[in-house]
Each structure stands twice: as C-alpha cells, then as structure tokens.
Amino acid sequence: MSETLLAFEMVRKEFTRPNGDAPILAIENVSFELRAKEFVSVVGPSGCGKTTLLRMAAGMTKPTAGSLHFAGGAHDGTTGFVFQHASLFPWRTVSENVAYGLELARNRRRTHLAHAEVQRRVGDLLELVGLADFGRFYPPEISGGMQQRCNLARALAIQPDLLLMDEPFSALDAQTREELQLELMRIASELGTTILFITHDIREATFLSDRVIVLSARPSHVLEIVDVPAPRPRAFEYQVSTEFNAIMRHLFELVHEPTAQAV
Amino acid sequence: MLYGLSSVLTGLIVWEGVYRIFHVSPLILSPPSAVAVEFVNLARSGTLGNDILVSARQFFLGYIIASALAIVIGLLMGVNRHFRYVSNPWVQALYATPTVSLAPIFIIWLGFGLISKASIVGLLVFFPVLINTSEGVRLLDPHFVDVAAAFGTNRWEFFYKVVLPATLPHIFTGLRLAVARGIIGLVVADLFGSTEGLGYLILNASQIFNTPQLFVGTVVLAIGGVLLTELLTVIERLVSPWTRVAHVL
Numbered sequence: 001m002s003e004t005l006l007a008f009e010m011v012r013k014e015f016t017r018p019n020g021d022a023p024i025l026a027i028e029n030v031s032f033e034l035r036a037k038e039f040v041s042v043v044g045p046s047g048c049g050k051t052t053l054l055r056m057a058a059g060m061t062k063p064t065a066g067s068l069h070f071a072g073g074a075h076d077g078t079t080g081f082v083f084q085h086a087s088l089f090p091w092r093t094v095s096e097n098v099a100y101g102l103e104l105a106r107n108r109r110r111t112h113l114a115h116a117e118v119q120r121r122v123g124d125l126l127e128l129v130g131l132a133d134f135g136r137f138y139p140p141e142i143s144g145g146m147q148q149r150c151n152l153a154r155a156l157a158i159q160p161d162l163l164l165m166d167e168p169f170s171a172l173d174a175q176t177r178e179e180l181q182l183e184l185m186r187i188a189s190e191l192g193t194t195i196l197f198i199t200h201d202i203r204e205a206t207f208l209s210d211r212v213i214v215l216s217a218r219p220s221h222v223l224e225i226v227d228v229p230a231p232r233p234r235a236f237e238y239q240v241s242t243e244f245n246a247i248m249r250h251l252f253e254l255v256h257e258p259t260a261q262a263v
Numbered sequence: 264m265l266y267g268l269s270s271v272l273t274g275l276i277v278w279e280g281v282y283r284i285f286h287v288s289p290l291i292l293s294p295p296s297a298v299a300v301e302f303v304n305l306a307r308s309g310t311l312g313n314d315i316l317v318s319a320r321q322f323f324l325g326y327i328i329a330s331a332l333a334i335v336i337g338l339l340m341g342v343n344r345h346f347r348y349v350s351n352p353w354v355q356a357l358y359a360t361p362t363v364s365l366a367p368i369f370i371i372w373l374g375f376g377l378i379s380k381a382s383i384v385g386l387l388v389f390f391p392v393l394i395n396t397s398e399g400v401r402l403l404d405p406h407f408v409d410v411a412a413a414f415g416t417n418r419w420e421f422f423y424k425v426v427l428p429a430t431l432p433h434i435f436t437g438l439r440l441a442v443a444r445g446i447i448g449l450v451v452a453d454l455f456g457s458t459e460g461l462g463y464l465i466l467n468a469s470q471i472f473n474t475p476q477l478f479v480g481t482v483v484l485a486i487g488g489v490l491l492t493e494l495l496t497v498i499e500r501l502v503s504p505w506t507r508v509a510h511v512l
Contacts, residue, residue: 060412081413087406091428091505100424101414138508158414 004071005194006034006057006162011066013052026052028219029066034162034196036071039188039232041197041205043255044215044223050198054081054164057196070161080155084167086147088139094150095135098122101158125153128187145176149183156191165197169204181208182236189233202251207239212247214254223254293474298482301475310464315483318449318461321377322487325384326445333392334434340393341400342426358390363451370455380452380460387448392437399433400426432506435499442491446484 013027026049034040042050055061056068058079080101088097102118113121126132129149134142139150148168155163169177185208188195199205205212206228214223228247230238238244275295281287282294289297305311340347340354366383373379403426411421453462461480468476500507 058413059415060409079413081410083406083409083413085406087404087410089407089410089425089428091431091503103424104414104416104420107420138505140505141508164413 003036004033005036005038006071006196007069008032008053008056009067009069011053011056011063011068013049013056013061014064025219027063027221029221030215031066032213032222032225034194036194037192038211039195039197039209040211040213041199041209042213042215043199043202043205043251044220045217045255046200048215048218048220050215051166054166054196054198057162057164078158078161080158080160080163082148082151082155082163082165082168084170086139086144086151088147088150088154090139092139093135094131094137094139094142095119095122095126097139097150098125098153098157100154105158121157122153125157128156128190129153129183143176144172145180148172148180152184152187156187156193161194163193163195165195167198167200170200177204178236184208185233202248202255203239206244206248206251207234212251214251226251226254290472290474293478297475298478301473302479302482305464305476305479311479311483314459314461314464314480317459318453318484319487321380321452321460322384322445322449324377325381325386325448326388326441328381329385329388330392330438330441333389333437334396337393337396337434337437338400338426338430340397341430342422347397354390354393358394362386362390363448366448366451366455369452375456375458380449380457383452384445384448387444388441391440391444392434395433395437395440396430399430399436402433403429428503431503432499435495435503439492439495442488442495446488450484 009031011027011030012025014023014025016023026047030049030053032040042053044050052061056063058081088094089100092100099118099122102113102121106113106118122135123132126135129152131142131146131149131153134146134150139147142150151168169180172180181204187193188208197205197208209228210232212226212228214226215221216223226247228244230241230243278292279294279296282292293301302311336350340350363383365386369379369382369386373382407425407429411425416424449460450462450465453460454466457463457466461484465477465480468474468480
C-alpha cells in the first residue's frame, strides 16, 4: 500500500462550556491513518465527533490532546471541504463559486495563475462534475444535486491533497444521492484524490470506501476499522453482492450494538 | 407597471368625482384639476423650479453623506463585536428618539442655510441605513463562515468577498427606507424656518389657505420619493444581479 498522508494520533477533544460547566468530552481517543489515494469513511452514532475530526483535518479546530500529522511536514491548507449544506455563495455564479479557492491563491501570489488558466481549470472541473452548461447560472437557479456537484468542484479546484466530505449527500433525495455516489466514485478514481468521508449511511460508506472507521458513541474511540476489499471504481451492482452485504451487516451490528443493549 | 398606473388614475378620478359630486369646499379638499392648474402656475412663475432645486440640493447632500457614513459605521458594527457593544446604546437611544425634535437645535447651530437643512435630512437618513447594514452583517449565514474558514480565507478577503456581497441587499433596503425618512426631514427642516424649498412652499400654502398649492408641494415630494426608490431598485439590480434570479430547477 502507498505511504501515509495523514495520521490521527491519540486525538482527544473536549468542548468547554461558556458558563463554567464541566467540559464535554466528545472524542476520547481516536487514532487512525489515511494513506494517499485512499477513500476512508467514518461512521458512528450522532454526536460522536465525526465532524470534529474533519474540522481538525482542515485545521479549523485543534485537538485538546494528541496530534495530527500530515506527511511531508507542515499543513498548508491543501484540504478541500465539502459540507452537507452546499453553501454556495449566492452572489457568485457556478463558475465563480468554483473559482473561489483559486482566486484566494492568486491574491496571495502563492501560485502564478493567469486569469485564463483559472478559467480553463474551472471549465475542466465543471466538465468533470457534469455542469459544463451551467457555469453562468446562479446557485438558486440550479437543483440541489447540481449545487452539491458545484460544491464538490469548488473543493476540488484548489487540487487538495485531501478532500474532506461531511455527509455531502444526506440532504439529497434518494435517486440524486445514488447518482452522486456513482459520480464521486468515478471522480475519486479518476483524480486519485484521497478522501475522508463522514456519513450516517452505512450502505454509502461500504459502497464508496476502501476502509470504514466505526466510532463508538460519545466519548468516542475507534471500535473497528473494516476493510472493503473490492477494487474501486465499483459498479452499482456491487451493492447486491454477497461480500457487500456481509460487510454491511457487520458494520450495522457494530454501529447499533450499544443501542440494542440499551433497549 | 400597468397595474400601478391604472390604480393611480382610478384614484385621481375618484378624488375628482368625490369633489364634484359632494361639492366639497376647496379649502378642505382641492380636486386634482385645481392642483394641476396650480402646478402649472407655480412652474411658470419659476417658484416651483427654484423650490425643487433648493430642496433637492439639501436632500442629496444630507442623504449621500449620511448614507455613506451609516454604511461604513454599520459594517464596522456588524464585523467588530467590541465596536458594536460600545455604539449600540447610542444607536438604540438615538433611533428611538423622535430626532426631528432636534431640528431646532441644528438650526441654532448651523443657521437656516443648506448645511443645517442637509444635516436634518442626514440625521433622519442615518439610522435606517445604519441599522439595516449592521443587522445585515449579523444575519450572515454561518455556513458561509464555515466555507470561508475551510478555504483559509483571511479577514480582509472574508470582508470583501463574503460579508460585503452578503450584506448588499440589506444595505439597499436601508437606503430605500431612508428615502422616505429623508423627505420627512426635508419638510420638517423647512417648518422650523426657511424662505425657500418645498417645505416652505407647503408651509406658506397652509398659512394663506391655498390648498391646491399645499397639494402641489406634497405631490412633488411624493413623486420625488417614488422616483428615488425606483432608481435605487434599478441600481441594486445592477450591482447585485443575483438577488433577482428565478428558482428554475
């Protein structure tokens, strides 16, 4: 297997309360590694700190104890973030939304991107996510599924080493969700992007991932890391295979075990 | 547009009809026809043109300076928590005060001329713009804050690429509300002492019981207000085209 891209080492996260209450321990002890070009999902009961893990990887929050290590030294913001809520800037067209990260990079002269080069990259990305004809539209003018495609393109535009996705399809209807899962499967293999993916949907996690990390309820730790051996990209039909169903069943039992005992 | 026009025409006809059918005293209610005649008379003599010019100059000077100040201070209040805490009591208190009651003081300070009149207009224009601007910043969708943070947006970029465009529609709401308030300020300023201007025209008319002249002044102010509000809507459409898009798919 390829080299490690990002390692979470004994990460712990407490949230302090404003009025002097005892802090809430969200993440007790989480360690895992992400390898380059890997697709890893994190599942677990709600409130177990999945989103917090993503925010740490993006540098938006720091662990209370433990650490995150990016391969090759300092973390310089080359993570892309896809939120559950598409959150496209309504004052920017689809193209301008995709160009957002590139504009920031241009402003800081971190890269010497000519305007034409930005346009070309935006065009390629719109092509990639199937929005080539919608570049001049404003976000409210396109459907929820298309907005989420644009959101993905916006995150991919800065060519991130790591793409962080926080339940990106959970607000979509079932049909659009399946469509976008297949699109993501294709795009991830085409670009070789490393992806850390948060979801509540065990089927989605199993279908898309090389490995699925199962977190316990809060305060969370890693219950098990489950391999999904079938090579990517996978066809839709993989979801009816015996292997797929065995893995899904195992994951289901892991995620729901504590609840079952409580009932 | 067509609806609006026919609605106004119907209103005028009803007004004229009521006057003719019930033989209302022209002192109480002068018919549109009399107002129109008076309008032509005043326009011919040059008084009306001069009054409009004087009032317009007072209005725009006050409106533009006060709006610009209010937008800058409103943005600061929205962006900076500490600045908001410090300025909030003043804003709340002054907004709740019937600020027109301060008009005589302005006249004592600044005299009867352009500057004092423009200041009174500005005082009334200032608060709706300020409050809409600062509230607009505070209403910023927290999702955008997350997105900006995820892209490593710095403070300045966040301000002009996210806060400013997100707040523009609110700023324009404030600017539109301020037109009506500014016009009230204009008339009130003239009531406290003046020798020309539309407020003076109205005051003068009421003193000599010239009801048609009173209506001429009022109608000119109303038309001015409507035109300015429409102009602002057109400008808003130009600078923020996204607020007018239809939800298609």
